[in-house]
Amino acid sequence: MGFTVRAAEHTGFTVRDLDQAVRLFTEALGFRELRRAHMAGEFAAQVTGVPGAEIAMAVVEAPGHRIELLQYLSPARHGQAPPRPNDPGAAHLAFEVDDLDAVLAAVEPFGWRPPGSPQVMATGPRAGTRFVYVQDQDGTTLELIQPPA
Structure with missing residues (x-):
């Protein structure tokens, strides 16, 4: 194939409230918060494909896996209904x-x-x-x- 996938690095979730999501994973499930960051500008827009993306981010560590939590501060949410387990994507x-x-x-x-x-x-x-x-x-x-x- 010409390349090697070396590891599953993390699983990401877009959340409505970053602090609340971090509390769920740390307080309810006992995971450890590793870091927080803020992303914006051309980097965030190009990586995500969302023009004007401004993102507050936190990473928590579960046993054997990291979870990235992303709260988009802009642009505004589309207001679509949450996906159900049977919805593609x-x-x-x-x-x-x-x-x-x-x-x-x-x-x-x-x-x-x-x-x-x-x-x-x-x-x-x-x-x-x-x-x-x-x-x-x-x-x-x-x-x-x-x-x-």
Whole structure:
């Protein structure tokens, strides 16, 4: 191929409120905030393809992965409805947890709720594993996975 993909560097989410998003990942999930930055001008516009982009950014570190949180300060949001998991372009980040119910309780005060309910895989190699999606008001989606004890 002529090139090598060396690593998955991070997963990015555009958020409505950067401070609230950082609090969810640090206070509710126990991740560590690594850094914050502000991006604007030609660099931000060319990287994102959004003319006039001004972005407040934070990076948090999950076990084995980094999450980049981006709050666009400008231009104004388009006001489109949040994507649903079945909409093309929708994405989610999955975390394996040891107590799915405790995580649900921890993220709820931050406005994250399951659009459905936790389910147990009945058959196959992941039989007994519990799964649920949680979403914020913008449709950002995390999947929580609890393997059997």
